[in-house]
Amino acid sequence: MEFGVFTLAQQRGYHQSSHDVIANSVEQTVLAEQAGFDAAWYAEHHFNNYSLSPSPLMTVAHCAGKTSRIRLGSAVCILPLYHPARFLAEVGFVDSVSNGRLELGIGSGYQQFEFERFGTSLADAGPMFQEYLDVIPMALKEQIFEYHGKYLDIPPSSISVRCVQDPMPPIWVTTGNPKVRERAMQEGHNLFVTVLHGDLDAIRGLRTKLEESADAAGTNLDDTKLGFLRCGYASDNKAEIESYLDNARFARRLSESLKDRRQHTEDGYLMQEVPLNKEMSLDEMAANLPVGSVNQVIERLLAEIEILKPKHIALQTQLGDFDQKTMLKQIELWGDTIIPAVNKALGQDAPVAKAVNA
Numbered sequence: 350m351e352f353g354v355f356t357l358a359q360q361r362g363y364h365q366s367s368h369d370v371i372a373n374s375v376e377q378t379v380l381a382e383q384a385g386f387d388a389a390w391y392a393e394h395h396f397n398n399y400s401l402s403p404s405p406l407m408t409v410a411h412c413a414g415k416t417s418r419i420r421l422g423s424a425v426c427i428l429p430l431y432h433p434a435r436f437l438a439e440v441g442f443v444d445s446v447s448n449g450r451l452e453l454g455i456g457s458g459y460q461q462f463e464f465e466r467f468g469t470s471l472a473d474a475g476p477m478f479q480e481y482l483d484v485i486p487m488a489l490k491e492q493i494f495e496y497h498g499k500y501l502d503i504p505p506s507s508i509s510v511r512c513v514q515d516p517m518p519p520i521w522v523t524t525g526n527p528k529v530r531e532r533a534m535q536e537g538h539n540l541f542v543t544v545l546h547g548d549l550d551a552i553r554g555l556r557t558k559l560e561e562s563a564d565a566a567g568t569n570l571d572d573t574k575l576g577f578l579r580c581g582y583a584s585d586n587k588a589e590i591e592s593y594l595d596n597a598r599f600a601r602r603l604s605e606s607l608k609d610r611r612q613h614t615e616d617g618y619l620m621q622e623v624p625l626n627k628e629m630s631l632d633e634m635a636a637n638l639p640v641g642s643v644n645q646v647i648e649r650l651l652a653e654i655e656i657l658k659p660k661h662i663a664l665q666t667q668l669g670d671f672d673q674k675t676m677l678k679q680i681e682l683w684g685d686t687i688i689p690a691v692n693k694a695l696g697q698d699a700p701v702a703k704a705v706n707a
Contacts, residue, residue, distance in 0.1 A: 350654065350695055351661040352688050353388035354381045354680065355424060355578060360398040361599060361670035363619065370401050373673045377666055378412045380677055382419035384684025388452060389416075390424035390663050395463045397612070398619050399603040405454075406443045413447035422452030424541060424578075424663070425523050428481045429458055429474040430467045433501045437488040440518070441510040449513030454521040454541055455481065457529075460607045473500065475526060482522075482532065489517035521576060530559070531566035534573050541663075543578040545601065546629060548637040552656045570658075577659040580668075581639040583646040583682055589675060590640050594631045596669030601625070643682070647690045654695070 356374045360367060378389040391408040394400035402408060405423035412421055428436070444451040457478035458464065464471045477500040484501055487494040488508055495505045512518060522533040523541040533540055542559070544551040563570035582593040602622050606612045613621040635641070639649035650662070664683065666676055 350659075350688075350692055350697060351387040352683070353390050353420075353422070353576075353661060353663040354378070354386055354666045355390045355392070355663040356402065356667040357392050357394075357400045357600060357665070358402040358667055359596075359600060359603075359669050360401055360619075361596070361622075365670055367401050374402070374408070374667055375412060375415060376673070377676065377680060378419070378421075379415050380680050381666075381684075382416045384680050385688060386419060386680070386684065388420040388422055388661070388663070390422045390452075390454065392424055393427050393430075394460070395430075396466055397462070397603075397607070397614075399600075399607060406439050409451060410443050410446050413443075413450060420450045420452050421447055422521065423454045425454035425456035425521070427458040427463070428455055429469050429471075429477045430463065433481065433484065434503055434506065437485070438508055438510070440485075440489065441508045441512050444512040444514055444518050445510050447513075449518075451512075451514070451518040452521060453485075453518040454523065455485075456523040457526075461610050462607050462612060475529075476500065478524075478529070479532075482529075482536070485520065486517065486536075519574075527558075527562055527565070530562045534563055534566040534568045534570075539574040539576060539661075541576045541578060542657075542659075546580065546597065546634050546637055549652060549656060551637075552653055556657050574661065575657065575659040576661040576663055577653075577657055578663045578665065579639065579653070580634075580665045581646060581650070582679060583639075583641070583643045583687060584679075585642055590635065591631055593668070593671055594634045594638075594640065596671045597665065598628070598631070598634065599669040600665075602628075643686055643690075647687055647694070650687075650691055651694055654691075 354377055358370050358374045360370050381389050391405040392400050392402045393405050395403050405426060409421040457474040461471050480498040480501045484496045489512055493505055493507050496503045520538040521541045522538050524530055542555060544555050560570050580597045582590055584590055599622055602625060603620055605625055606623060613623060639646045
């Protein structure tokens with residue numbers, strides 16, 4: 350089982366500077382490598398404090414110079430917000446400077462707030478994303494390519510800095526569209542999935558939907574690599590757990606506000622945290638998620654893995670204003686204890702690098 354850390358790079362208030370938020374994200378990546386994690390993932394969002402991560406590819410390029418082994422991924426590049434030729438060229442460049450460690454996560458986006466500020470249409474995001482799925486393999490595999498679609502129009506061109514990975518970096522697709530999911534399966538791409546803060550029944554429901562998509566695509570679901578984005582925290586300190594869950598709830602509140610186009614702000618930037626109409630308590634979240642003692646977290650992870658059968662779990666390590674030193678210790682705990690125990694239980698007793706003190 351692969352494990353990654355997932356960074357939203359959130360700013361819950363002005364007591365956090367943007368510089369500190371980004372520095373903390375980089376520090377988590379460096380420690381995650383030392384702790385034996387397989388990957389670090391970076392989100393993409395714009396123009397508000399939900400996420401201070403406007404360019405996951407730029408973050409990958411920077412963190413590549415701070416690390417040597419850990420794989421580095423975009424989760425995800427919001428493709429309708431990009432100029433296609435520039436995006437393709439930067440993929441080749443980033444895979445090169447990372448020495449072939451890029452994991453290319455892509456999606457179509459969901460926040461009208463962002464699309465308006467890029468002068469693009471959320472209504473066109475789906476079909477535009479489909480054209481990107483056409484052109485990315487062409488551009489990265491072929492010496493010369495061209496593409497003429499409704500949204501993307503590229504004359505004969507060549508990506509000058511070629512990918513180190515042959516023929517291209519792994520592509521991870523995140524989508525709520527069954528047809529896009531089916532296409533990803535047919536074309537051999539990986540899928541990034543989540544049930545947010547849902548319970549085991551939600552995971553069973555997700556597995557069923559994925560199996561239906563695989564049947565419709567004429568593929569075997571077990572042939573598709575699944576990455577599972579999940580909140581999780583191990584501690585015997587109740588205050589620590591509640592702080593982590595409170596920050597996870599903060600992230601959910603802002604995400605839903607942006608999705609529903611009802612974001613509120615008093616100063617044009619910092620979003621107000623508004624409770625959702627139907628919102629779980631912290632106790633309900635704790636019951637749904639792999640949180641609690643180390644043994645509880647391990648047992649819950651194994652139960653979730655048995656149902657969903659993912660090959661990668663991305664742990665959310667940067668949420669709201671959760672204390673950085675405490676999270677660094679948590680990353681070490683996962684590397685030292687939780688990941689080895691899970692892999693041993695799964696019969697995958699691979700060595701894990703020892704973390705150094707942060």
